[in-house]
Amino acid sequence: MQIAGFGVEEWLNVWEKKATYDIAQSTIASMTMQEILDLDGQNGQTFYDLLNKQKMNYGWIEGSPEFKQEVAKLYDHVSPDNVLQTNGATGANHLALYALVQPGDHVISEYPSYQQLYDIPKSLGAEVDYWHIHEEADWYPDIAELKQLIRPDTKLICLNNANNPTGTILNRDFLEQVVEIAKSVGAYVLVDEVYLPLDDPSKFVSIVDLYDKGIxxxxxSKTYSVPGIRVGWTATNHELADLFRKYRDYTMICCGVFNDMLATYILKNRDKILARNRQLVLTNLKIYKQWIDSEPRASVIMPQAVSTSFPKLDVPVDIEQFCIRLLKEQGVLLVPGNRFDMPGHVRLGYCAPEETLREGLKRLSLFLRQYD
Ligand SMILES: Cc1ncc(COP(=O)(O)O)c(C=O)c1O
Known part of the structure; x- marks a missing residue:
């Protein structure tokens, strides 16, 4: 099995720990353990009392019943039985693709988006067609192009809603059109939904609530600010959950007793985390917008209160070399757009802590002045 290198991950693995002003990430400023434990107003006492009694065995293989119930509450039509805990969304995507895609299958993937969604199917022997996003259409892909790409034997359509790196949310009307096209040939639709719009979560609709063959x-890791616990999930219909179970046993067994407990605690305190993050996202969006308006060498389709963005930078040099020099000379980290096959752009994670964002943008502007 051959697979392409993962552009963003390879970049971050080399450079992220060298950054002083990391404005490359797509997580909303990660929380410390203390911040997490403070959420229930008991300084973590109840959590630790419970944890101390736990045997460190395998725990609940698919995720505890409490975890599954909390996840099911995020959807209108998902039964807790059909939620499977995974090692992050990375593990969830891998599980779904591993279970569904076979050599020779036809897969359509939004492009660019999260690289797993096209390079894993390719590595499994599928024929993958790219469904391109277009900057001039607010980074939406075009339904007419999907109609051209779809085939009677299309097995799966992969989307990332909201999109990494652009921060674009696909609205209900658009998703309903995708579902109609998928239905016409019986294709599954897998949507990686790690980014929730923080200004108004009701703008977002999950694919499982729209389509029986939706995954x-x-x-x-992103909206909830705790990538460190490596907990994600798949939410599907009953038949798909059963299929995924079979494959899951071969790759992970469980996420661990501690991680499951903390994940459940985080989901139970979801409203407080969303309130914290809403404030951070909306404040930082204003700072970001002011910067864009005053920086002649940057332009952007504003992200929709989702924690990633993809501005265009007007620089007359190779974008990766630009980002390496920016890091070495100013301590500021971005992800160069060539890592998404779009070299005119950079991924800018404006949901870093506020001071990091302010200083990072100031230094980025200073650095850009050399090209004036
Ligand atoms: C769209 C998307 N899916 C999944 C992931 C990885 O998520 P996790 O940390 O839950 O594995 C990322 C991280 O950048 C992402 O952008």
Whole structure:
């Protein structure tokens, strides 16, 4: 099995720990353990009392009943039985693709988006067609193009809603059109849903609530600010959950007793985390917008209160070399757009802590002045 290198991950693995002003990430400023434990107002006492009694065995293989119930509450039509805990959304995407895609299958993937969604199917022997996003259409892909790509034997359509790197949310009307096209040939639709719009979560609709053959993958890594616990999930219909179970046993067994407990605690305190993050996202969006308006060498389709964005930078040099020099000379980290096959752009994670964002943008502007 051959697979392409994962562009963003390879970049971050080399550079992220060298950054002083990391404005490359797509997580909303990660929480410390203390911040997490403070959420229930008991300084973590109840959590630790419970944890101390736990045997460190395998725990609940698919995720505890409490975890599954909390996840099911995020959807209108998902039974807790059909939620499977995974090792992050990465594990969820991998599980779904591993279970569904066979050599020779036809897969259509939104492009660019999260690289797993096209390079894993390719590595499994599928024929993958790219469904391109277009900057001039607010980074939406075009339904007419999907109609051209779809085939009677299309097995799966893969989307990332909201999109990494652009932060674009696909609205209900658009998703309903995708579902109609998928239905016409019986294709599954897998949507990686790790980014929730923080200004108004009701703008977002999950694919499992729209389509029986929809597969939602998600995790606590982005919207919930705790990538460190590596907990995600798949949410599907009953038949797909059973299929995924079979494959899951071969790759992970469980996420661990501690991780399951913390994940459940986080989901139970979801409203407080969303309130914290809403404030952070909306404040940082204003700072970001002011910067864009005053920086002649940057332009962007504003992300929809989702924690990633993909501005265009007007620089007359190779974008990766630009980002390496920016890091070495100013301590500021971005992800160069060539890592998404779009070299005119950079991924800018404006949901870093506020001071990091302010200083990072100031230094980025200073650095850009050399090209004036
Ligand atoms: C769209 C998307 N899916 C999944 C992931 C990885 O999520 P996790 O940390 O839950 O594995 C990322 C991380 O950047 C992402 O952008």
């Amino acid at each position: 939602a993958t998600n995790s606590l």
